[in-house]
Amino acid sequence: xxxxxxxxxxxxxxxxxxxxxxxxxxxxxxxxxxxxxxxxxxxxxxxxxxxxxxxxxxxxxxxxxxxxxxxxxxxxxxxxxxxxxxxxxxxxxxxxxxxxxxxxxxxxxxxxxxxxxxxxxxxxxxxxxxxxxxxxxxxxxxxxxxxxxxxxxxxxxxxxxxxxxxxxxxxxxxxxxxxxxxxxxxxxxxxxxxxxxxxxxxxxxxxxxxxxxxxxxxxxxxxxxxxxxxxxxxxxxxxxxxxxxxxxxxxxxxxxxxxxxxxxxxxxxxxxxxxxxxxxxxxxxxxxxxxxxxxxxxxxxxxxxxxxxxxxxxxxxxxxxxxxxxxxxxxxxxxxxxxxxxxxxxxxxxxxxxxxxxxxxxxxxxxxxxxxxxxxxxxxxxxxxxxxxxxxxxxxxxxxxxxxxxxxxxxxxxxxxxxxxxxxxxxxxxxxxxxxxxxxxxxxxxxxxxxxxxxxxxxxxxxxxxxxxx
Numbered sequence: 414x415x416x417x418x419x420x421x422x423x424x425x426x427x428x429x430x431x432x433x434x435x436x437x438x439x440x441x442x443x444x445x446x447x448x449x450x451x452x453x454x455x456x457x458x459x460x461x462x463x464x465x466x467x468x469x470x471x472x473x474x475x476x477x478x479x480x481x482x483x484x485x486x487x488x489x490x491x492x493x494x495x496x497x498x499x500x501x502x503x504x505x506x507x508x509x510x511x512x513x514x515x516x517x518x519x520x521x522x523x524x525x526x527x528x529x530x531x532x533x534x535x536x537x538x539x540x541x542x543x544x545x546x547x548x549x550x551x552x553x554x555x556x557x558x559x560x561x562x563x564x565x566x567x568x569x570x571x572x573x574x575x576x577x578x579x580x581x582x583x584x585x586x587x588x589x590x591x592x593x594x595x596x597x598x599x600x601x602x603x604x605x606x607x608x609x610x611x612x613x614x615x616x617x618x619x620x621x622x623x624x625x626x627x628x629x630x631x632x633x634x635x636x637x638x639x640x641x642x643x644x645x646x647x648x649x650x651x652x653x654x655x656x657x658x659x660x661x662x663x664x665x666x667x668x669x670x671x672x673x674x675x676x677x678x679x680x681x682x683x684x685x686x687x688x689x690x691x692x693x694x695x696x697x698x699x700x701x702x703x704x705x706x707x708x709x710x711x712x713x714x715x716x717x718x719x720x721x722x723x724x725x726x727x728x729x730x731x732x733x734x735x736x737x738x739x740x741x742x743x744x745x746x747x748x749x750x751x752x753x754x755x756x757x758x759x760x761x762x763x764x765x766x767x768x769x770x771x772x773x774x775x776x777x778x779x780x781x782x783x784x785x786x787x788x789x790x791x792x793x794x795x796x797x798x799x800x801x802x803x804x805x806x807x808x809x810x811x812x813x814x815x816x817x818x819x820x821x822x823x824x825x826x827x828x829x830x831x832x833x834x835x836x837x838x839x840x841x842x843x844x845x846x847x848x849x850x851x852x853x854x855x856x857x858x859x860x861x862x863x864x865x866x867x868x869x870x871x872x873x874x875x876x877x878x879x880x881x882x883x
Contacts, residue, residue, distance in 0.1 A: 419628055422558040422585055423478045426549050430472065433541035433548075435465045441537040442530075449530050450520030456512075463507055464534040467500035474873035475499075483585070484553070486546060493542045495877055501535040553585065560586045561626050565645075566633035567592055567609045568601030570658050570673065574633055575609060577665070589625055596632075596640040618647040630655045667836060668851035669858065671818065679818075684858035687825070694862050699798050702869065703791035710785055717773075717782060721749055724773050730786060735803035737827040740820075743795040745803055748783040750774025781876050787829045799865040800828025801853040812846050819846075822853045825860070830872040832856035832864075 439461055442449065451457045475496040476482055482489040505527055513521040520526045552558070564571055567590055578588055592600045592611040600611070612621075621627060630648050632655070634640065649655050659678050662670050669679070718729045731749040734742050751769045770778065777783035790796040796803065801822040804812070813819045828834075833852035837845070856864070 417626055417628065419560055420558060422483050422549075422553070425552065425558065426478055426483065426545070427469075429545035429549055430469065430477075430542060433545040434468065434538040435541070437537040437541035437544075438464060438468075438534045442534055445533065449533065450518060450523075450526050451530070452518065456516055456518060456520070459512060460508065460530060460534070463504050464500070464531070464538070467504050468497055468535075468538050470870065471496035471500040471503075471873065474870040475877065476871065476874040483549075486550060489546050490543070492874070493546075494539070497535050497539055497542070499873075499877075501531045504534075505531045558585045560628045562586055562588050563621065563625065563627045563630045564588050564590045564633050565593070565595055565631065566590070566601075566635065566658075567611050568604065568633075568635035570633040570635055571601075571609055572604065572606060573673075574631065574658075574661075577662075589627075591621075593634050593640070595644060596634065596642060598634060598636070598640050601635060618644070618651075627653060629653065629661075631658060631661045632656070633658045633661075663855065663858075667832070667855055668848075669854040671816075671847060671851055671854075676818075679854075679858075682858070685824075685860075687860060691860070691862055695797065695799075695865060696794075698862065698865065699791050699794075702798050703788040706785070707788050707792070713782075714785060717748060717777065720773050721771075724771055725752065727752075734806060735827065736806055736809045736823060737795060737803055738823055738825055740809075740823050742806060743790065743803075745796075746786040746789050748774075748777055748786060750777050750783050784829060791829060795826075797826040797828045798830065799856075799868045800826050800831050801856070802831060802834060802849070803827030808846075812843065815843055816847050816850060818854065819850055821857065822850060824857055830868060830875075832868055835868060835871045835875050 442451070442457065442461055446452075446457045451460060472478070472493060475492040477489060477492045477496060482492055508521055508530065509524050509527040515521075520530060564574055571590060575588060575590075578586055590609050590611045592614075594600060594614065627648070630645060630653060632642075632645070645655050656664070657678075659670070659674055660682070662673065721727070721729050728749055731747050731751075732744045733747075735745045736742055750771060751774060752771060774783070787796060791798055809819075831853065832855060833849040836852050837849050839845075856868075
């Protein structure tokens with residue numbers, strides 16, 4: 414038995430983008446570099462590298478390689494166009510204001526020449542991207558990326574997996590079910606809904622492998638007591654990953670599903686490592702990012718402040734008590750988006766089309782610009798750039814009583830953005846708070862500085878497409 418190679422869907426699309434987008438751009442710029450005013454190899458290489466890095470970075474940041482974009486052509490193209498547009502604007506700024514200080518060439522000192530270079534390169538990248546995506550979808554239709562997953566179990570957990578993989582963004586996998594009898598157990602009976610039809614009784618791993626070419630095995634039995642797991646060891650020994658139900662769900666969804674998670678599984682599983690070096694680097698990243706963003710957005714902040722004052726002559730900023738690491742409270746700073754008397758009847762969740770929100774505030778909330786003053790909280794060390802969303806003490810007390818493990822989210826500083834914020838829309842109920850906690854727990858369990866950088870990049874998608882705002 415040999416584990417077969419299944420190319421990763423995201424990795425493949427990135428590779429296709431590099432091949433076609435960057436290949437098209439390099440070929441076109443190299444062919445017309447003299448006409449563009451790029452007369453040396455150093456100048457041409459610098460322009461190509463700038464366009465390439467900005468395009469791929471913003472393609473990732475805009476969500477071009479997320480599950481929903483992988484299976485939906487229109488979503489993928491829309492995000493790619495946005496990514497290339499923003500990347501082109503950034504590249505133009507670097508070429509005109511940065512490279513002109515390094516080179517005496519007219520191509521960098523002339524804004525029109527710089528714009529021409531960027532438009533030529535970006536157009537070639539868009540052409541390459543329009544080739545890469547249909548090719549990727551054709552590969553997907555031929556099942557190049559389809560994993561064959563063997564699920565052991567026919568009970569409630571198995572039903573949950575089946576329903577999860579029936580979603581449109583999870584169709585890059587095929588599930589095959591084997592009865593609990595495979596491990597010496599008793600099949601589940603009298604379950605509501607469409608029953609699971611397991612494979613006929615099989616005798617050996619080799620027989621299963623010959624028929625199905627299994628890539629992963631998931632143990633999804635409802636009651637593991639008195640089961641014999643010897644049958645699973647040959648899979649593991651031959652390089653086929655074997656996952657317990659909770660670990661598999663966590664890997665597939667990017668969250669710790671509280672419906673199924675037992676405390677002892679969290680206790681004994683890997684993760685929750687916060688070394689002093691990681692914390693030190695995270696703090697340096699917070700200072701650098703918050704200071705840079707505050708300087709860059711300062712003119713915009715001044716205009717917004719004037720607009721807020723002119724609408725109702727109230728205060729510009731809104732300070733409110735929130736909870737951060739260790740349960741400590743602090744005063745969060747945001748642009749005021751509601752009427753001055755918004756909470757005269759006490760604290761309440763923000764709702765969609767909330768009548769308390771002002772006209773200027775509605776724009777600020779939709780674009781998330783009202784969050785920018787929180788960078789001051791980051792700079793002073795009360796918050797971090799990445800972490801769980803800071804909640805009010807009154808809501809924290811309520812949710813701690815209703816949701817188990819809710820207190821764990823306060824093991825790190827609250828963040829301006831976070832894993833929950835980029836994966837789940839704005840929450841305004843206990844159910845929403847529980848789902849966001851599941852993402853927060855995943856972040857805590859898999860904390861790393863690289864993940865923080867990834868989350869900060871992916872926040873771009875939430876801002877540009879106004880996802881989850883209220």
